[in-house]
Amino acid sequence: MAERAAVSRESPGRGRAVPAVVLATVVAVAAVGVAAVVRHSSDARDPHATAEPSVHTAKVIRRDLSDSQTVVGQLGFGPVKELKGAGTGTLTKLPPDGTTTGRGRALYRVDDKPVPVFYGDTPFFRDLKKVGVIGNDVTVLRNNLAALGYDVGDEGAVRRSAGQAPVQGSTLTPSLVAALKQWQQDVGLKPTGELKVGDGVVLPGPVRVSGVKAQIGDPVAEDILGYVAPKKVITVPVDAQQVSAIKPGEPVTLMLPGRNVPGTVSGISGTEQDASSQPPAGDDSTSKIDVTVLPKRASDVANLDEGDVPVEFVSEIHKNVLTVPIGALLALSGGGFALQRPGGELVRVQTGMFATGLVEISGKGLTEGLDVVVAS
Template identity: 50%
Template sequence: MSADGGTRDGSRLAVADGGGRTGGRIAVAVAVLAVIAGGVYGGTALERHGDAGHVKPAGVPSAQTTVIRRTDLSDSETLPGTLGYGAAVTVKGAGKGLITKLPASGSTVTRGKPLYWVDDRPVAVFYGDTPVFRTLDEAAVKAGASGSDVTVLADNLKALGYDIGPEPRHPRSSTGTGNAPGSVLTSSLLDALKRWQRDTGRQQTGTLSVGEVVVLPGAVRVGAVKAQLGDPAATDVLSVTSLRKSVSVTVDAGDAAQVHQGDKVVITLPDTKRIAGRVASVGTTVQGGPGDDASDSDTSPSVRVTVVPQDSAAVGNLDAASVRVTFTTETRENVLTVPVGALLALQEGGYALQRPGGELVAVKTGLFAKGRVEVSGAGIDAGQRVVTAS
């Protein structure tokens, strides 16, 4: 029984053993195939997964470089301005009589021509800086009259083509005494006055009275007419402006020292056209600021700068307009410059430039303008390349 039973157990064992080896081999084979299949599938799946969502490591970006350039660097400031004929000056009449004729607004009056009429007598324009403040006649000649008003008479008659004879002048006295400086009134000068009166249809009196002429700096354009016909001569008659168009710009008083007469500027017109101009004058009167009675609130102190177009024809179709004026406030000539993006701020302070190989070179900075900066330092020169961020 036992042997038979054992034989049966062994067979089972044998069968079991043989079946186990066969099953093991099958299991191993299946496992290997599964591993292979799984590896292939898994590799494919990983590859697909990597294509879909895996972020590959970024490579080292190539450095953008720029060249150190030697050039002129200029800073500028653009301010609003008003184009027109400049500040208007009020002409006030003098003497007796009534206003009988007035000019049209916009008309031009030059030396010797009438500006308006009093009692049907033309009041002419003379050029100068001193009004006729007294009667100039033979009695004044005998009194030895001299002064800047006499000079105005002499200069204008001479400019109008009249022979005024000898023109003695009194020099300015260093002690403040003696005759007034200027031309001496002479009989020959009054004779020239009489000829001018005859040629212009006036009474040949040889006398120039207060109110018979208006003394202005030069040729003028008539602005607003203030008086009416029949008003007394001694009133505000009209306003006049320069013949040349100009731009008035308000500049902060702190910046005015950087603006000089004769400086070149760029004027941008309302249609965006840019034309050349120059600074004609820089005001010396500061307006605004704390305590300025002209304003209810404190305003920044400022000065008035007058700019004129280089080519007046460029603004020939404009009588008045809002424009923009660009001033060059600072210029550095023949300096090394790089884009501002090439500067590296150092932890210990200051700035450096980086060469393409990574070396840092300390530099000093100067003027910043138009996206570039002036640099200087040992070891840098024009033509060298440095790394830049822009």
């Protein structure tokens, strides 16, 4: 199985200069290597010379190298979003903190009537009562009633005048109105077949109530509560200059106490942290963008306390390449690098990706298992 190594972000990549500390090391090794060759020649002429200590060697190994960065994130339920009520009426019941929403279940009550939850991306911004009306809000109603098991019928043809711009969304059909009436009766609402603003609350998906702001007796058209993700996530602040290498859906590794577990990037915030959180002038820190990460198995973090979790993002992988320890590189006087064989022979190499303590190499005469001298 190929070995995988995490890359330091300060290590040079393909075509970049090697850090000064590495150059100092490899130049020192070159001097030692040359001295070893000279001593070897001298010893060949003097049979009474004492034996030199054996040199440190390593083998050229074929493996996978990955270019990655590890950033410490915060385990919790993610950023809090605010829910504002709509329509008219008075709040008569509110959910307790920690409540998890469910499609079709009431989140709160207004004038003692339940206000159920629908999932979607468009709120009910108008009364839906006229057959034939088209829009994304109708799509939300249609999709949710269908998901709850109601017969919403066929979509229905949409008639448009010649040259008329297309209208997005579904059509309110007689079958959809009939399904709405049946649903209203089942949840304890008057089966009018009309859905008024405020009769339902649209959320992006299942959420967890985090902080109720309103009080019983308040008007509904106010800030009602905050909500977060229903399960624990890791929020990772990534340098704005580096976030472009991270894509939603890509795999990551969560470094939990005593073990590593897989995760996935679920989202990237669209804006940088606001100016009030930016470092003062002269600070070499960069602005941050929050990246939300989900564990592949929610159970991996379900029993962990909220706190720091290192997350490894892999941006590039070089598979099945030849590698040696960085300490095996020798800086050549004319430029470039070489490896030294135990007998003193130098083998010129091209360097590729630098990983933690390792470097990708290529060149004529290189084979897996080749022994090379390494700085002690």
